[in-house]
Amino acid sequence: MSVSETPQAQAPAKARFKFPFWAQIVTGLVLGVLFGWLAKSQDVSWLKTTLEQVGDIFVQLLKLAVAPLVFFAILVSITNLRKVNNAARLASRTLLWFMITSLIAVGIGLAIGLLTNPGAGTGLTPQDGKLPKHQGSWIDFLTGIVPTDVITPFTELNVLQIVFMAAVAGIAALQLGSKAQPVLSLAESVLELLQKALWWVIRLAPIGTVGLIGTAIATYGWDLIGKYATFTADVYIGSALVMFGVYPLLLATVAKVNPIQFFKGAWPAIQLAFVSRSSVGTMPVTQKVTERLGVPKEYASFAVPFGATTKMDGCAAIYPALAAIFIAQIFDVQLGIKEYVLIAFVSVVGSAATAGLTGATVMLTLTLSTLGLPLEGVGLLMAIDPILDMMRTATNVAGQAVVPVIVSAREGILDKEAYVTASSSPLDEPSEERSDERAEAPVPVAA
DSSP, rough: GGGGHHHHHHHHHHTTOOOOOOHHHHHHHHHHHHHHHHHHTTTHHHHHHHHHHHHHHHHHHHHHHHHHHHHHHHOOOOOOOOGGGHHHHHHHHHHHHHHHHHHHHHHHHHHHHHHHOOOTTTTOOOOOOOOOOOOOHHHHHHTSSSSSSSSSSHTTOOHHHHHHHHHHHHHHHHHHHHGGHHEEEEEHHHHHHHHHHHHHHHHHHHHHHHHHHHHHHHHHHHHHHHHHHHHHHHHHHHHHHHIIIIIHHHHIIISSSSSHHHHHHHHHHHHHHHHOOOOHHHHHHHHHHHHHHTTOOOHHHHHHHHHHHOOOOOOIIIHHHHHHHHHHTTTTTTHHHHHHHHHEEEHHHHHHGTTTSSSHHHHHHHHHHHHHHOGGGGHHHHHTHHHHHHHHHHHHHHHHHHHHHHHHHHOOOOOOOHHHHSOOOTTTSSHHHHHHHHHHHHHOOOO
């Protein structure tokens, strides 16, 4: 054997001992459950405090980059559309599929809620509810899109207003053309810097998982889950039906690609979303896996940030549909066809209110206020919310990756070779070279 052949022969042996990122996440989940159970059952206060602090620090690190990341991601994504032929067609098709999948998701949520009656037999009463700290209404939603100044949305983390300012800046840059190039170059550099810094935070996800899962178990235990057993099962089953039923069906029939290969490529983003409970925090991973699945970089850089702030099948479709039925049953309010249609309408139009952050309180209060249901019902679900939010966010992120794949396949711009060879871990096997190769020429769109 020659000397030059030795490194190649040794490479597989090295890879065999590598601890993949998904395994680190799973280990974090197991340790989190174990430490949380120990803190709860043995009443170990210092362990519970430590778990809570570890989880809080991880979430705060994610949130630290959210405001500038959203602004520069949306700004750059809009301007990147100038590199794509027939960009308006791609944008409109993306929005259309966002709406279609949201309608399917809310329909599944309503069907499960009507079949299982999640509010029956819980022992909860209207007196157990309380008004939420943050509420949403259509007036607040519409007037809240436009900020009163350019600083407050960043300090108060109002993602919807940040998206508005970024969209305006991006459209203005497109209109200015070459005059805006220095600003765009700076924006692209800042975005790369933010994404690099966020990758460091994402690598801490296994540690953050221990804290977040452990805190949920130590704080709520299994008794609370048992009290909300039907509702919790409904949210998880509904989300699973959308993620592992609807999405694969659309991929197989509409995009005509292998659904199993999609989950192989997208799984790193889905599992991180489950742990972090943040679509925006997961956005760099979502964009990377979407590109690895063969979606052109220019289009993915538009569709993924757009989806991370507006595409919420878990938080804005399945969950509010089930929660509205649950709360209506607790407060003994009858819902009819009109109310179910309103729930579907709110899910499709108002999903941007969730803004990709942890939790879906604003979206739920928006739904309840539209239906005329008591907002105190939100208080009934606050305790169980962190456990529900894991599955909801995983579904959100899966949908944010599915739609660009579907649109790309339908428009004939999906790289089929990249799709079938997509790797399972974006952290262990970078693929910037492949993305850069696809970025060299404008992306064609089939007629």
